[in-house]
Structure formats: C-alpha cells, structure tokens
Amino acid sequence: MLIFTLRRLNLFFFTMLLLSILSFSLSFLFPGDPLINLTGQINATEQELVVLRESYDTDLNLFQQYIAYIAHIFNGNLGLSMSSQTEISSDILAVLPATIELSLFAFLLATLIGIPLGFIAAINHNKTIDNVILSIAMIGYSVPVFWLGLFAILIFSITLGWLPSSGQISLLYEIEPITGILLFDILLSNSEYKWQAFQNASAHIILPACVIASAPATIFIRLARTAMLSVLNTSYIKATMAKGLSFKQIIIRHALRNALIKVVQHVGLQFANLVTLAMITEVIFNWPGIGRWLIESIYQRDYTAIQGGLLVLSSFIFVVHIITDYIYAALNPRARELRHGS
Amino acid sequence: MKSYFRTIMAFLGVSILSACDVANNEQLSQNSLIYCAEGSPETFNPQLVTSGTTIDATANQIYNRLISFSRKDNSISPALAKSWHVTRDGKMITFYLRKNIAFHQTEYFTPSRTLNADDVLFSFNRILDKSHSFHYVSGGSYPFFQSVGFSDIVDSIEKINDYTIRFKLNQANSSFLANLATDFAVILSKEYGDKLSIMNKKEQIDILPIGTGPFKLKSYLSGSHIRYYKHDGYWNNEVAIEQLVFDITSSNTARLTKLLTRECDVIAYPIAQEQIIDHPHFILDEVTSFNIGYLGFNTLKPPFDNIKVRLAIAHAIDIDAIIDTVYSGLAEKATTVLPKSSWAHKKNTAFTHSKTRAKQLLNEAGYPEGFAMDIWAMPVQRAYNPNALTMAKLIQADLNEVGIKVDIVSYEWSTFLRRLRLGEHSSVLLGWSADHPDPDNFFTPLLSCAAASTGSNRTAWCNEEYDSLLQLALQTTNIAQRTNFYHQAQAIVAKELPLLPIAHSKRFQARTKKVKGQLLSSFGGINFAEVTKE
Numbered sequence: 001m002l003i004f005t006l007r008r009l010n011l012f013f014f015t016m017l018l019l020s021i022l023s024f025s026l027s028f029l030f031p032g033d034p035l036i037n038l039t040g041q042i043n044a045t046e047q048e049l050v051v052l053r054e055s056y057d058t059d060l061n062l063f064q065q066y067i068a069y070i071a072h073i074f075n076g077n078l079g080l081s082m083s084s085q086t087e088i089s090s091d092i093l094a095v096l097p098a099t100i101e102l103s104l105f106a107f108l109l110a111t112l113i114g115i116p117l118g119f120i121a122a123i124n125h126n127k128t129i130d131n132v133i134l135s136i137a138m139i140g141y142s143v144p145v146f147w148l149g150l151f152a153i154l155i156f157s158i159t160l161g162w163l164p165s166s167g168q169i170s171l172l173y174e175i176e177p178i179t180g181i182l183l184f185d186i187l188l189s190n191s192e193y194k195w196q197a198f199q200n201a202s203a204h205i206i207l208p209a210c211v212i213a214s215a216p217a218t219i220f221i222r223l224a225r226t227a228m229l230s231v232l233n234t235s236y237i238k239a240t241m242a243k244g245l246s247f248k249q250i251i252i253r254h255a256l257r258n259a260l261i262k263v264v265q266h267v268g269l270q271f272a273n274l275v276t277l278a279m280i281t282e283v284i285f286n287w288p289g290i291g292r293w294l295i296e297s298i299y300q301r302d303y304t305a306i307q308g309g310l311l312v313l314s315s316f317i318f319v320v321h322i323i324t325d326y327i328y329a330a331l332n333p334r335a336r337e338l339r340h341g342s
Numbered sequence: 343m344k345s346y347f348r349t350i351m352a353f354l355g356v357s358i359l360s361a362c363d364v365a366n367n368e369q370l371s372q373n374s375l376i377y378c379a380e381g382s383p384e385t386f387n388p389q390l391v392t393s394g395t396t397i398d399a400t401a402n403q404i405y406n407r408l409i410s411f412s413r414k415d416n417s418i419s420p421a422l423a424k425s426w427h428v429t430r431d432g433k434m435i436t437f438y439l440r441k442n443i444a445f446h447q448t449e450y451f452t453p454s455r456t457l458n459a460d461d462v463l464f465s466f467n468r469i470l471d472k473s474h475s476f477h478y479v480s481g482g483s484y485p486f487f488q489s490v491g492f493s494d495i496v497d498s499i500e501k502i503n504d505y506t507i508r509f510k511l512n513q514a515n516s517s518f519l520a521n522l523a524t525d526f527a528v529i530l531s532k533e534y535g536d537k538l539s540i541m542n543k544k545e546q547i548d549i550l551p552i553g554t555g556p557f558k559l560k561s562y563l564s565g566s567h568i569r570y571y572k573h574d575g576y577w578n579n580e581v582a583i584e585q586l587v588f589d590i591t592s593s594n595t596a597r598l599t600k601l602l603t604r605e606c607d608v609i610a611y612p613i614a615q616e617q618i619i620d621h622p623h624f625i626l627d628e629v630t631s632f633n634i635g636y637l638g639f640n641t642l643k644p645p646f647d648n649i650k651v652r653l654a655i656a657h658a659i660d661i662d663a664i665i666d667t668v669y670s671g672l673a674e675k676a677t678t679v680l681p682k683s684s685w686a687h688k689k690n691t692a693f694t695h696s697k698t699r700a701k702q703l704l705n706e707a708g709y710p711e712g713f714a715m716d717i718w719a720m721p722v723q724r725a726y727n728p729n730a731l732t733m734a735k736l737i738q739a740d741l742n743e744v745g746i747k748v749d750i751v752s753y754e755w756s757t758f759l760r761r762l763r764l765g766e767h768s769s770v771l772l773g774w775s776a777d778h779p780d781p782d783n784f785f786t787p788l789l790s791c792a793a794a795s796t797g798s799n800r801t802a803w804c805n806e807e808y809d810s811l812l813q814l815a816l817q818t819t820n821i822a823q824r825t826n827f828y829h830q831a832q833a834i835v836a837k838e839l840p841l842l843p844i845a846h847s848k849r850f851q852a853r854t855k856k857v858k859g860q861l862l863s864s865f866g867g868i869n870f871a872e873v874t875k876e
Contacts, residue, residue, distance in 0.1 A: 083754055083756070083757050153599065157599065157602075157603045158599060158602050158603060161603060161604075164603055164605055165596075165599045165600065165603050165605065166591075166596060166599070166600065167589075167605070170376075170605065171567050171569070171587040171589050172370055172371060172374050172376070172585070172587070174560075174561075193370060196370070286596060288566065296565075296754075299754070300753060300754045300757060
C-alpha cells in the first residue's frame with residue numbers, strides 16, 4: 001500500500017506541475033499584458049502596478065516568475081475577475097459547491113439506475129430484456145446532452161409544466177449559504193418555508209441531474225453487464241452451480257460482489273466525463289455552478305477567471321480520480337500490485 | 343439493498359411532509375412578484391447612469407423625485423414636492439415639500455428623521471458642486487445632468503426652511519422642470535450620507551441604497567437576482583407586494599421559458615409576441631416609447647472622421663429589412679433622431695438604400711476597395727433594439743456587398759458600457775429612450791458637445807453650430823421658434839450624419855393575468871409601486 005501511495009503522490013505532483021505550467025503560460029498566450037491577465041487588475045494605478053510587478057517578479061527570469069505565481073496560488077490568490085473586479089478564489093468557492101451538488105446527485109442517479117440495469121441484462125443474457133436494455137443504453141449514449149437538455153425542458157417544463165426549467169431554487173426563498181450545498185443549507189436554515197424550499201430545490205435538481213446522468217448511466221449499464229457476464233463465466237460460479245445452490249443465491253452471495261469490484265474501477269473514470277457534461281448542462285439549465293461561470297468568463301474574455309477556473313476545475317477532477325483509485329485499491333488487493341496507475 | 347430502499351422512503355417522507363405546507367406556499371407566492379429582467383444594474387443610483395436596465399431596476403423602486411410625470415397625460419405632477427411655483431421670468435422655482443416622508447429602514451441603516459430640505463440639497467449639490475464630499479464618489483460622472491448642462495442652468499439652490507427649497511437659474515429654461523421629473527433626479531438621504539462619511543464608506547451610498555420609494559433593497563447578486571422588500575412606511579400608497587425579486591435572465595428564450603413555466607410573473611422584452619397575445623394565461627403589454635435605435639460612428643476614428651464614408655454606410659444599409667427582421671415590423675422607420683409624434687420632428691428623405699450610391703461615395707472618399715471595421719452590438723435587449731446581434735449580422739451582410747468587412751464585437755453589458763465610455767469602438771448599435779417629452783432630451787444627450795465629453799454621445803461628434811441652435815431653442819418657450827431651431831439642427835445632423843437613425847420602437851413586456859396594474863410608461867423605467875397580484 002505504501003508503494004501504491006507513493007506512486008499516486010508522484011503522479012499527482014507531476015500532473016499538478018504540468019497543469020500549473022499550462023495555466024501560467026496562458027497569461028502569456030492570451031492577448032494583452034501578461035501581468036494584467038494574471039492579476040486581473042485592469043484599473044490599477046502606476047504605483048499599484050509597480051507593487052504588482054514586484055510581487056510577481058516580472059523583471060526576473062521566467063522560472064522565478066513561475067515560482068512567484070505558485071506562491072500566490074498557495075496563498076489562495078488567483079487574482080481579480082476582469083469583468084467584476086471581485087476575488088476569483090471567492091467567486092469559485094461560491095459556484096463550485098453547486099456543481100459538486102449537481103454532479104454528485106447525477107452520479108448517484110447514474111449508478112443507482114445504470115448498474116442494476118446492467119446486472120439484470122447480464123443475468124438475462126441473450127433474452128429480450130437484455131436486448132431492450134442494450135438498445136436503451138445505445139440510444140442514451142448517442143443522444144447529445146445539449147439536445148436532451150432542451151428537449152427535457154420542452155417536454156417537462158413547458159408542455160407538461162411539471163418541473164422548473166432553470167436555476168437551483170425559486171427566488172422566492174431566501175436561503176443563507178452556509179455549506180454552499182443548497183439542499184444542506186435549506187435543512188440548516190431557519191426559514192419558515194423550509195420544507196417548501198426543500199421541495200422546490202429538489203424539483204429544480206431533477207431535470208438537470210437526469211440529463212447529466214443519461215450518458216454515464218448507459219456506460220454503467222454496459223460496464224456492469226460485461227463485468228457480470230465475465231463473473232458468471234468463472235469456474236467458481238460453475239462450482240457453486242454444481243453444489244446445487246439456487247440461481248438467486250449464486251447471484252446475491254457470489255456474483256454481485258465480484259462484479260461490483262470490476263465496475264467501481266471504471267466508475268471513477270467516468271466522473272471527469274460527468275463534470276464536462278455538467279458544465280454544458282449548467283448553461284442550459286442556468287445552474288449557478290462553475291461550468292456556467294467558466295463559460296460566462298470565456299464569453300466575456302475574462303482571462304484571469306479562465307486561468308483560475310481551469311486550474312481549480314482540473315485539480316478537482318484529478319483529486320476525484322485519485323480518491324477512486326484508492327477506493328478500488330481498498331476493495332481489490334490485487335490492484336495494488338499493478339505496475340501502472342489506471 | 344436495504345439502504346437503497348431506505349433512501350427512497352426518506353425521500354417520500356420529505357415529500358409528504360412538505361405537502362402539509364401548500365397553503366402557506368400560496369401565500370408566499372401571492373405576496374411576491376418575480377420580474378425577469380434582461381441585465382444587471384451597473385449601480386443602485388440612477389443619478390450616475392443613463393442605462394435603461396439600471397433605471398428599471400432602481401429608479402421607481404427605491405427612490406422618488408420632487409415631481410414626476412403623470413401616467414395619464416405625461417403632464418408634470420407632484421411627488422415629494424406637493425406644489426411648486428415658478429416666477430414670471432422663469433428664473434426662480436420654489437418647491438414645497440410634503441411632510442412625514444419616511445426613508446427606508448434596512449439592515450444597514452436606520453433613519454432618525456423624515457425627509458426634509460437638507461436631503462434635496464444633498465442630492466442636487468452632489469451633482470452640481472465639485473467640492474461636495476460626495477461628488478467624486480463613484481467616479482464623479484453624472485451623464486444625464488452633464489448632458490443637459492445642469493450645472494450651467496442652475497445658479498444655486500437654497501433652503502428657505504425645512505420644507506421649502508428654491509432653485510435659482512442662470513437663465514429661463516423650458517425643459518428644466520421636465521428634467522427634474524426624470525428618473526435620474528432622485529432624492530437621496532443626507533443622514534445616510536453623513537453616517538457613511540463618518541464610517542469612511544462613502545461609495546456604499548450607490549451600492550447599498552437608501553431612498554423613500556416603495557421598495558427597499560434586501561440583497562443583490564450580480565448576474566443572478568435583486569431582492570427587494572416592501573417599504574412599510576411608503577408615503578404615497580399601501581404597497582401590495584411584500585417581496586419583489588428581479589430575476590436577471592439575459593437570454594430571450596430563457597425569459598420566455600420562465601414565463602411559460604410560471605417561474606416569472608412579468609418578463610421584460612419578450613420574444614414570440616404573437617404567441618403571447620394568443621395565449622389564454624398571459625397578457626402582452628405595449629407602450630409607445632419615445633426612443634431611437636441607431637448605428638453610431640466613432641467620429642474620432644478613421645475612416646469615420648470622413649463624412650462620405652458615413653454617408654456611404656447609410657446608403658448601403660437596408661433599413662426596411664432590419665425593421666421587418668429585428669422588430670418584426672413593429673417599429674417606425676427612423677429618418678431623424680426624433681420620433682414622428684414629437685412636435686419638432688422634421689422628415690429627412692436623404693437615405694435611400696442604394697448600393698451604387700454607396701460604392702460611388704466610397705470611391706470619392708478614397709476607399710474603392712472598402713475597408714474593415716467593427717460593429718459593437720449590445721448583448722442585451724432594449725426597447726429601441728430588441729436584438730442588436732441580429733441587426734449587426736444584417737448590417738454585416740449589407741456592407742459586405744459594397745466591400746466593407748465587418749467584425750461583430752460584443753461584451754457583457756457592464757463591460758460593454760465601460761469600454762464604450764473609453765471610446766474603444768469604431769461603430770456601435772445603441773439607442774436612446776427619452777426621459778421626458780421635450781425634444782431637447784434627444785438632441786442634447788445624443789449629439790451635443792457636452793454629452794461627447796461625458797459619454798452619452800457615443801459618436802464623439804461635436805458641432806458648435808448645432809450646439810448653439812440647441813441653446814437658442816431652450817431660451818424660448820415659443821413653440822414656433824423652438825420648432826424652427828430644431829429643424830435647422832436636424833438638417834445639420836442629416837448632412838454630417840454622426841449616427842444613422844434606424845428605428846423608433848414600442849416597448850413590450852409580458853405578464854401572467856394574475857398581475858394587475860400599470861407597470862410601463864412612455865418615459866423612464868418600470869414601476870411596481872401600484873401593482874397587485876391575485
């Protein structure tokens with residue numbers, strides 16, 4: 001396990017190094033003055049600029065400038081947004097929880113729907129139900145997410161009027177952000193309309209979460225199905241059959257656990273994919289998360305925000321990857337011995 | 343498997359619990375109104391801006407003025423001042439204030455007194471007096487007042503007693519009262535200003551506003567929403583709406599969707615107007631506005647410093663096609679900056695759409711091969727231009743045919759306005775909504791030299807002959823004489839063409855039938871003071 005951890009740390013360190021170099025070089029690649037791009041100080045006076053140059057070591061060589069930049073980042077200073085002149089770090093902290101909330105919800109939805117369906121398909125291998133599930137998975141995987149989002153709004157919001165089309169919660173409710181995860185904040189708040197707010201927020205999350213979940217869920221179906229089929233073909237399952245256990249017992253006691261282990265490894269990899277989908281979906285559903293914020297920043301040519309946002313978002317996805325690697329290693333001792341990270 | 347089942351049960355439990363509160367919820371939505379606005383305000387003080395988005399969000403919600411325009415016939419009627427008196431030579435105007443007018447009480451300020459003459463002095467001296475401690479807070483630019491030459495008109499303001507204020511003018515001015523009745527001439531609280539001075543947080547006066555209006559600010563998140571609560575001690579009428587929320591939604595489609603899904607009660611600048619008219623649950627309101635949408639040339643930047651180039655572009659653009667496409671035919675084609683209904687309007691027939699004439703002019707100007715230019719298109723919908731981006735694309739296609747390459751530029755609204763003020767544009771699609779019926783309100787803010795230096799004249803065009811005609815027109819109250827001066831002024835604009843007038847439009851909004859009351863007026867911003875909801 002120690003070797004495994006060291007390997008992961010090594011990977012983490014070098015990936016972060018590359019990411020930060022990329023982010024740092026962006027300020028030179030964007031049009032305009034690199035220092036302004038890095039700090040977002042568009043209204044700085046001459047004296048302020050002198051202080052800034054000092055703190056970012058702009059008169060030294062590139063390597064030292066990079067070190068100064070890293071020092072600023074470790075102090076939580078990502079500069080100011082060019083369009084609103086607010087701290088980017090606080091902006092990101094305000095929008096990131098909404099994305100995490102939506103992604104987690106979608107992720108849960110995808111696993112709870114996808115994996116059982118995949119197992120059902122495998123158990124009924126080559127029967128009608130297997131083919132139906134596989135066809136659904138194929139369709140779900142092929143539909144582009146932005147089209148699905150708009151289509152869902154058209155059907156469920158506009159035509160049927162069941163669910164709201166945008167935002168995180170109706171603006172009627174005033175909820176103080178404590179954790180940033182809205183559903184928790186509502187439960188922690190002392191608003192007299194607490195339960196309606198909760199209901200309202202739940203209604204708001206359903207559509208975007210379902211849209212995001214559609215693609216990963218179909219992948220999970222196929223993963224779970226393949227995993228289950230390979231487990232059912234192993235000799236130990238054949239042995240249990242020979243012992244005369246009932247099919248139900250075989251599945252529940254022996255096959256499920258072993259198939260799940262195979263699935264977990266790939267589930268983590270899907271998370272990066274899911275966050276990408278979440279970004280697109282946030283724009284469509286006007287969800288106040290980091291994806292919408294980042295796309296808004298790109299649209300406004302807010303270079304400082306783009307750099308900070310990309311750095312934070314990619315680090316976040318990377319950290320999630322490493323965590324899933326760990327969970328997989330904990331579940332499957334044999335994985336720790338493998339040479340390379342997945 | 344068990345935990346899976348438990349989660350579902352818990353979720354169901356929550357849903358059942360929350361169903362108990364439905365009656366409570368009805369009350370909340372009945373007392374609240376959500377308005378889908380098209381953009382974020384730049385500030386919470388109308389004195390500092392000319393942008394309609396900001397005026398809509400602030401002017402009639404947070405503040406009052408000394409006098410206002412009556413909604414019935416646009417005549418000037420009492421507001422914070424219960425009456426006023428103008429001397430015969432027109433140089434002295436005395437206002438008599440109402441008593442017991444309460445300022446907002448909020449989390450950030452508790453007033454200890456009601457409105458008096460000091461507040462009026464504070465509000466206007468902030469604009470007029472460069473040594474006033476608040477003059478340079480928030481930049482020191484008061485575009486509307488600078489564009490009408492307020493500091494040249496007013497000689498001094500004096501306090502006669504606690505409830506009487508006298509304005510002394512340098513010369514009689516026929517549009518002075520109308521200027522005071524606009525949305526920009528709001529009354530702030532001096533007591534609040536003093537408190538902020540002590541705390542050394544002066545800039546807060548324009549960010550966390552205190553006024554006497556029907557609503558007080560609770561919270562604001564840029565790009566997301568503004569939340570107002572009812573001002574309990576409002577002097578004029580009992581406000582029916584407890585909570586007023588501006589849901590900032592810049593996309594046209596998203597606003598329409600929110601209306602259809604009842605997430606918004608009223609939406610600004612709706613698209614698909616025919617469908618809204620046919621819909622059983624919604625009403626389309628329209629009001630004929632005094633406005634102009636135009637293409638302004640930055641006359642300081644070559645090649646737009648050349649009159650022939652400006653004329654060539656005017657001939658190349660097919661305005662009829664723009665009116666059909668962008669305004670769905672619901673606008674009047676503009677030939678001059680004034681709408682037809684104004685008494686000073688003079689028709690101009692110089693610009694027929696003609697590519698050959700355009701090419702000929704380009705040749706004469708020395709650009710036979712054409713050139714490349716930027717058109718800045720607003721990212722928001724305004725009454726005078728419901729879709730600047732589409733308009734820019736039509737113009738791009740028209741100009742391409744005479745050899746001019748157009749690059750379309752757009753930024754987020756507040757950034758857009760900031761960069762315009764810096765004069766970074768070469769041409770811009772913008773417009774002007776009048777603040778009062780006087781024609782001066784078009785000529786002066788749009789094209790005078792004073793406005794060129796303060797920014798509401800985005801063409802940077804400055805013509806002394808034109809300016810002197812405007813001055814002469816203001817010094818008389820004789821309509822025939824004024825009309826004559828304004829006709830001459832319009833002739834100069836037609837010849838020089840610093841901007842190409844495109845259309846005068848109507849302003850639209852859509853609302854659910856539950857919302858009753860008049861929100862729109864021909865001048866100035868939206869007003870929720872007397873709105874009720876079933």
